[in-house]
Amino acid sequence: MIPDQLTSGQYQTVYNLFSLVIAAQLFTALYLVAAQPRVLARYRQALLVSATVCGIAAYHYFRIFNSFRDSFVTDATGGNGVYTQAPGESFNEGYRYVDWFLTVPLLLVELVVVLALAKKLQTSLLLRLVPASALMILLGYPGEISDSDATRNIFGLLSTIPFLYILFVLFVELTRSLDRQPETVRNTVSKMRILLFATWGVYPIAYLLPLLGFDGATAWVGKQAGYSIADILAKCLYGLLIYRIARLKSFADDP
Amino acid sequence: MIPDQLTSGQYQTVYNLFSLVIAAQLFTALYLVAAQPRVLARYRQALLVSATVCGIAAYHYFRIFNSFRDSFVTDATGGNGVYTQAPGESFNEGYRYVDWFLTVPLLLVELVVVLALAKKLQTSLLLRLVPASALMILLGYPGEISDSDATRNIFGLLSTIPFLYILFVLFVELTRSLDRQPETVRNTVSKMRILLFATWGVYPIAYLLPLLGFDGATAWVGKQAGYSIADILAKCLYGLLIYRIARLKSFADDP
Amino acid sequence: MIPDQLTSGQYQTVYNLFSLVIAAQLFTALYLVAAQPRVLARYRQALLVSATVCGIAAYHYFRIFNSFRDSFVTDATGGNGVYTQAPGESFNEGYRYVDWFLTVPLLLVELVVVLALAKKLQTSLLLRLVPASALMILLGYPGEISDSDATRNIFGLLSTIPFLYILFVLFVELTRSLDRQPETVRNTVSKMRILLFATWGVYPIAYLLPLLGFDGATAWVGKQAGYSIADILAKCLYGLLIYRIARLKSFADDP
Amino acid sequence: MIPDQLTSGQYQTVYNLFSLVIAAQLFTALYLVAAQPRVLARYRQALLVSATVCGIAAYHYFRIFNSFRDSFVTDATGGNGVYTQAPGESFNEGYRYVDWFLTVPLLLVELVVVLALAKKLQTSLLLRLVPASALMILLGYPGEISDSDATRNIFGLLSTIPFLYILFVLFVELTRSLDRQPETVRNTVSKMRILLFATWGVYPIAYLLPLLGFDGATAWVGKQAGYSIADILAKCLYGLLIYRIARLKSFADDP
Amino acid sequence: MIPDQLTSGQYQTVYNLFSLVIAAQLFTALYLVAAQPRVLARYRQALLVSATVCGIAAYHYFRIFNSFRDSFVTDATGGNGVYTQAPGESFNEGYRYVDWFLTVPLLLVELVVVLALAKKLQTSLLLRLVPASALMILLGYPGEISDSDATRNIFGLLSTIPFLYILFVLFVELTRSLDRQPETVRNTVSKMRILLFATWGVYPIAYLLPLLGFDGATAWVGKQAGYSIADILAKCLYGLLIYRIARLKSFADDP
Numbered sequence A, B, C, D, E: 001m002i003p004d005q006l007t008s009g010q011y012q013t014v015y016n017l018f019s020l021v022i023a024a025q026l027f028t029a030l031y032l033v034a035a036q037p038r039v040l041a042r043y044r045q046a047l048l049v050s051a052t053v054c055g056i057a058a059y060h061y062f063r064i065f066n067s068f069r070d071s072f073v074t075d076a077t078g079g080n081g082v083y084t085q086a087p088g089e090s091f092n093e094g095y096r097y098v099d100w101f102l103t104v105p106l107l108l109v110e111l112v113v114v115l116a117l118a119k120k121l122q123t124s125l126l127l128r129l130v131p132a133s134a135l136m137i138l139l140g141y142p143g144e145i146s147d148s149d150a151t152r153n154i155f156g157l158l159s160t161i162p163f164l165y166i167l168f169v170l171f172v173e174l175t176r177s178l179d180r181q182p183e184t185v186r187n188t189v190s191k192m193r194i195l196l197f198a199t200w201g202v203y204p205i206a207y208l209l210p211l212l213g214f215d216g217a218t219a220w221v222g223k224q225a226g227y228s229i230a231d232i233l234a235k236c237l238y239g240l241l242i243y244r245i246a247r248l249k250s251f252a253d254d255p
């Protein structure tokens, strides 16, 4: 699936995007850590988990960036030429799946914590959602690295089953939870629901791009862009929204 | 637009400037973080955002520095010769635009927070300024990396429209805000306004240099110097001014 | 014992696993440090030691990752080929043993601290367990790096003696300690006991793989996977469990 | 001015000195940050500025070290031979001047803050001293990198004018300030005055070495040693003295 | 004195030892910083100095490790061959002496602080011990890097004079100090005395190894091992003991 060559423009686009994601994740993580004293102690757990998610993503994008830089090369002066796959260096799609394997469960924990559900419901939700998300990611990986469209299709489909299950459970629970929220935060929680559904939906679409008739390099660049932007929304923006909810709730609890 | 060769003196100038900007941004960021306990809690948000802006810039200048060092090379002993573009390595102007894309909105947030405007006005200002700044940067990029003067002109012009809009809105609001400020900080806020207009104005001028009849390498070095110095003023000096305002306001509120 | 060649798939598996362990250990360490204020002062020592253990492991896996990356190479485009041992670069199994030499005693200290045993019993336990663990690791190393199956067998066997002694002492003490625990934490301590026995048992099994009739590369990849996963469970999961116990005890002491 | 070759001993001397300065500056910076809570809030500003100065110097010496290591090379086994300038790599004297450009103004700020002069006098002093120091450094640089002794002489002379002006102003003010100091710190402030004059005097002497009849390599090594040792005294030792004054004043104010 | 070649086993031993020392020093430093809030304010100075000592050592061992890795090379597959000195790369023994030059005075300061001697005695002790230790190290260095046994002997002997003087002064003072200590810490201070004498004694013995009839490589590996282990004991273990004394004294002062 990794294209044999990229134009200079395609190379620059992916390169700059990856660098942007590093900066976004790293500084969101640092910001959320530094903002800890600005919310009540009871909401710091959620902020800390958000910061951890962004920190883990910064680490992986740093590796993804280096992997990309080393695995596509050109001989053209000033880099103004066609980039081809380097000898002995592989662009490692695996970093993303390792990242998701660690961060998706944490995002779910965060969500459940922020909704302030009853302890029992929290546990029961996580016991359903975390294994489903692990399954979704493990099933996606063989399709991602396969060179055959059929394999990609099959594993994509299999991975979609736990994906839909997660969305269904979340939709039901987020809707129910809205009533329990104080007036002031209801609006933000509702926005968060939209954000969550909108961004999580980007991942399978990006995954599908190579199957949608785009030619190799274009589809691949689109996929990288899709995953990168979705990761900024699902981690950084999501983390900042959680910070906002925590601020609002802190004011509501102790004005 | 990237020159085919630089003299040893031009290479050293750009090299030392980039290294200076790294040090300035990095240590301003660290200083602002460490200075947090010296202002009242209500002003820490502004300091933290300033620190984040400088931190993001330090990251990007670190990359810009490495990109420059790797993309211009010489064979002369002790580096005392003409530097030419290296094979396979490109000087990436994109880092600046990624940096601005993240930091300009943050600078606007900072400004609006420090002026302590009414919540409603804050939101309405940001909803106008942030999209305008994103547009300004996105429109500037294609001109920046283009090899044709015509393209550079057109995109420069297009980018100037949101730029002038931002300046206009800011001018009106900063003027209005001056009356609302306590006596002691009015002076500093007024200085900040001058700083903001003076430094933001440097960017389009630096952009124009290649069009002003300077030869390739000279114009390019001038542009790098212009952007670098403007970035120090618009981020570090601006951040330190905000720190000063926050200190003065802290004394005024709780003497 | 180090295989002469790995398939591309085997190389990727080990590569991604090592990177996963770095991320897991590093961010668990950072999380445990940042979570310090969330438990009572008297339980911070245990958290700090846990964080140190994960930090030391992150350092060693960083080295292990680099050692692996540099010591297996291919010339195939995009890295899609057979990987062979590089000239002049050795995969250093020693890092693991250095890591265990530092972290196993710390894990024992942690355990003893968390169980809140009487001071005297603590000292007597550590005086028995720490030397035994040092012996276990020192005896394992010559077998690990030997190319002869006989040497591997003999040192493995010798190392198992202190291993069984440690398990025996721990089993007796953990069982006794359960009664002393407040109601609310008894459950978690009991889980910790199962975790400890289950994960520590993985190490000798991984060590044995090459002797169980698997061919060279398969056994070696299995061994690396075994050690890596066991290290995540015995350090990260264990540290997070200790955090949980500390939280529960903090609530119990000062509700 | 950069010598064509260095003996192995000269290379080692400069190499170890630069590494020593990195360690000294870095750990003084970290120490001063960590020591913050040990002085009263009103003296923390001075400590923080000291820490920033040492941090900036650590950054620049790290670059100077790498620049030196890369720009002088040998082929001799074990490095036991004559070192010559590498092709394409230049030893960058500019780092020092960038460093001084940032740190000398900060050192002056520090001094003025610690002397606890009246606000008005502080401002008036800084408005005279900071521009003079900038001038001193900017005038020194062209002489430093020039290959001609005449240029070196002229710029050295020009740079000495603001230098003497600074010393004169400081001498007058430090003397006056001594009376205003509490009994207990008078002694330390007086020591600081001697330190300041003694160390600042080293810089122009080191600059002059190449003109004092020493042969190229010897003079150059002497200059590097002179600058390095002066930087340790003027930044680290000076910062630690300021810490001491702050401690003594803290006790005096709040025994 | 640096051997022309090392066996694979000797190379691995030194390599793993250096990596162990990095981990030990780095994490002891971090631990001591994080443990600061666990002792009374009056004992934090000693902890901070201990942490600084270990931090400085971590820095130098990081450099020593890299210097060793780069200066001994082999062409054998998987690194399974004889290692010889690389062209152009020198193993730098100087790092140790730079390290001692900074850390030995700090260790003496620490000791004097922890013993809580009268201010006057503290000053008088340091005025005798610090110069003696500087002399000891400066005299040792020329012997260490010399290729001649005679030079090694002479400078070793000269260096031993201040060494014995230090031991003598310390022995007298530590003995006297024991009476002044509270009951509970007397035991630990007494242990510290034994530790100090035992570990400081290792350095001259390691220095002597090449003169004791061992062949080049063996003696050199023994020397590195001796210095490395002594550095762990004299810095990490010593720092942790000081932490323990500080904890005990904190309890004694404020139970």
Ligand SMILES: CC1=C(/C=C/C(C)=C/C=C/C(C)=C/C=O)C(C)(C)CCC1
Pocket (backbone or CB within 6 Å): A053, A100, A103, A104, A107, A136, A137, A139, A140, A141, A155, A156, A157, A159, A160, A163, A200, A201, A203, A204, A207, A231, A234, A235
């Ligand atoms: C359905 C589906 C997928 C879904 C991936 C998702 C939903 C990833 C979410 C990641 C997040 C939220 C990361 C943020 O930290 C795959 C694996 C691409 C494979 C194709 C089918």
Ligand SMILES: CC1=C(/C=C/C(C)=C/C=C/C(C)=C/C=O)C(C)(C)CCC1
Pocket (backbone or CB within 6 Å): B053, B100, B103, B104, B107, B136, B137, B139, B140, B141, B155, B156, B157, B159, B160, B163, B200, B201, B203, B204, B207, B231, B234, B235
């Ligand atoms: C008008 C104009 C430009 C304006 C750029 C500006 C105004 C950038 C400001 C950056 C700041 C303030 C960064 C600080 O963090 C471009 C894009 C060069 C393109 C040409 C026209």
Ligand SMILES: CC1=C(/C=C/C(C)=C/C=C/C(C)=C/C=O)C(C)(C)CCC1
Pocket (backbone or CB within 6 Å): C053, C100, C103, C104, C107, C136, C137, C140, C141, C155, C156, C157, C159, C160, C163, C200, C201, C203, C204, C207, C231, C234, C235
């Ligand atoms: C019995 C045995 C072994 C046991 C190793 C163990 C039990 C390691 C535990 C490591 C831990 C708990 C690390 C976590 O930080 C060896 C040395 C593989 C050698 C073969 C026999």
Ligand SMILES: CC1=C(/C=C/C(C)=C/C=C/C(C)=C/C=O)C(C)(C)CCC1
Pocket (backbone or CB within 6 Å): D053, D100, D103, D104, D107, D136, D137, D139, D140, D141, D155, D156, D157, D159, D160, D163, D200, D201, D203, D204, D207, D231, D234, D235
């Ligand atoms: C007079 C003179 C000089 C003075 C330099 C000085 C005085 C530098 C001080 C630096 C300090 C104090 C740094 C500490 O952070 C130069 C430029 C070498 C050029 C020759 C003439």
Ligand SMILES: CC1=C(/C=C/C(C)=C/C=C/C(C)=C/C=O)C(C)(C)CCC1
Pocket (backbone or CB within 6 Å): E053, E100, E103, E104, E107, E136, E137, E140, E141, E155, E156, E157, E159, E160, E163, E200, E201, E203, E204, E207, E231, E234, E235
């Ligand atoms: C007597 C003697 C020596 C003594 C060295 C010592 C005593 C070093 C102590 C270092 C410490 C304590 C470091 C911990 O931070 C040398 C220089 C090897 C040279 C030979 C004679």
Ligand code: NA
Pocket (backbone or CB within 6 Å): A068, A069, A070, A071, A072, A073, A074
């Ligand atoms: Na590339």
Ligand code: NA
Pocket (backbone or CB within 6 Å): A002, A090, A091, C078, C079, C080
């Ligand atoms: Na590949």
Ligand code: NA
Pocket (backbone or CB within 6 Å): B068, B069, B070, B071, B072, B073, B074
């Ligand atoms: Na270059």
Ligand code: NA
Pocket (backbone or CB within 6 Å): A078, A079, A080, B002, B089, B090, B091
């Ligand atoms: Na280019």
Ligand code: NA
Pocket (backbone or CB within 6 Å): C068, C069, C070, C071, C072, C073, C074
């Ligand atoms: Na490799």
Ligand code: NA
Pocket (backbone or CB within 6 Å): C002, C090, C091, E078, E079, E080
């Ligand atoms: Na090997």
Ligand code: NA
Pocket (backbone or CB within 6 Å): D068, D069, D070, D071, D072, D073, D074
């Ligand atoms: Na060199």
Ligand code: NA
Pocket (backbone or CB within 6 Å): B078, B079, B080, D002, D090, D091
């Ligand atoms: Na040069």
Ligand code: NA
Pocket (backbone or CB within 6 Å): E068, E069, E070, E071, E072, E073, E074
């Ligand atoms: Na090597």
Ligand code: NA
Pocket (backbone or CB within 6 Å): D078, D079, D080, E002, E090, E091
């Ligand atoms: Na040598």
